[in-house]
Every structure is written in structure tokens, then in C-alpha cells.
Amino acid sequence: MSARLPEDYALRVSELLSLLYRHRYKSDGTYYVDRDVSEATGISQSSLSAIRRGSIQNPGIDTIKLLCRFFDVKLAYFEATSENEALEIMAAGRSEESYELKLAMRLNRLSEDARKDLERILSYVMRADRSMHNMPEDEFPS
Numbered sequence: 001m002s003a004r005l006p007e008d009y010a011l012r013v014s015e016l017l018s019l020l021y022r023h024r025y026k027s028d029g030t031y032y033v034d035r036d037v038s039e040a041t042g043i044s045q046s047s048l049s050a051i052r053r054g055s056i057q058n059p060g061i062d063t064i065k066l067l068c069r070f071f072d073v074k075l076a077y078f079e080a081t082s083e084n085e086a087l088e089i090m091a092a093g094r095s096e097e098s099y100e101l102k103l104a105m106r107l108n109r110l111s112e113d114a115r116k117d118l119e120r121i122l123s124y125v126m127r128a129d130r131s132m133h134n135m136p137e138d139e140f141p142s
Contacts, residue, residue, distance in 0.1 A: 010078070010079050010080065010081055011080055011081065011082070011083070011086065012054060012057065013051060013056075013057065013058070013059060013064075013078060014051060014052055014053065014054040014057070015083075016077065016078055016080060016086055017048075017051055017052050017067065018052055019083065019086050019087070019090075020067070020071045020073070020077075020090070021052070023087070023090055024071050024072075024090075034048040034049055034052075037067075037070055040070055041066040041067065041069075041070050042066070043063055043066055043067070047059070047063070051063075064078055071090075073089055073090055074089060074092070076089060077089045077090065
């Protein structure tokens with residue numbers, strides 16, 4: 001029998017912030033680092049690091065609002081009770097990434113065998129696409 005979470009359970013701020021760092025990218029496709037977020041928001045790098053580590057468990061509302069604006073999520077994001085709920089809120093916040101996030105959420109629901117099948121199909125489609133566009137093996141279409 002699995003333990004039930006209290007109705008008011010929410011993921012820790014550190015978990016939610018780490019999800020944002022893993023799922024939000026700069027325009028060049030690289031991950032944000034504390035310095036990027038600090039420069040854009042005015043939140044110190046040491047505070048961001050402490051929040052991500054869980055040393056600061058309850059940052060102020062102003063800090064949360066700045067993070068919401070930077071990562072383009074609604075305030076409700078920081079009340080998410082599961083990773084899937086957090087991903088859904090992220091997807092709702094950004095239309096250009098919502099397709100990718102929705103795919104990621106659907107992938108999480110597949111069995112291991114189905115994921116392997118999908119990976120084989122994707123490899124086939126990528127090889128065909130590269131061939132059609134005369135691209136070398138290590139170059140992917142944008």
C-alpha cells in the first residue's frame with residue numbers, strides 16, 4: 001500500500017526550481033546557470049544556489065515572482081504537487097515549448113518497451129530526414 005500525500009502537499013521550491021533549470025533553455029539551446037538568472041532578476045547567485053540546494057526553503061514572494069517572470073511560468077507553478085503537474089504548468093506558460101513538454105510528459109507514461117520502440121522509429125525518421133537533406137550523420141535538421 002502506497003503512502004498518500006496530504007492534500008496540501010506541494011513539491012519543494014528546490015525541486016521546482018531545479019525542474020525549471022532542466023526544462024527551460026536559452027535561445028541558443030543551452031541551459032541557464034545561476035549567473036544568467038541572477039543577472040536577469042537581481043537575485044544573488046548565492047541565494048539561487050541556496051534555494052536550489054534547499055538551504056533556503058521558503059524564499060520570499062518577491063523572489064518567487066521574479067523567478068516566475070524569468071522562467072515564464074504562472075505563480076501556481078510553485079504550488080505544483082507533482083512533476084507532471086509542474087510540467088503541465090510550464091507547457092501552458094510558453095507556447096513555443098509546449099509541444100516539446102507535452103511530448104516529454106506523454107513519454108513518461110509509456111512502458112520501457114514502448115519507449116524503445118519509439119526510439120527505433122525516431123532513429124529511422126532522423127536517418128531518412130538527413131538523407132533527404134544530404135546532411136552528414138552528426139548534423140540534425142533544425
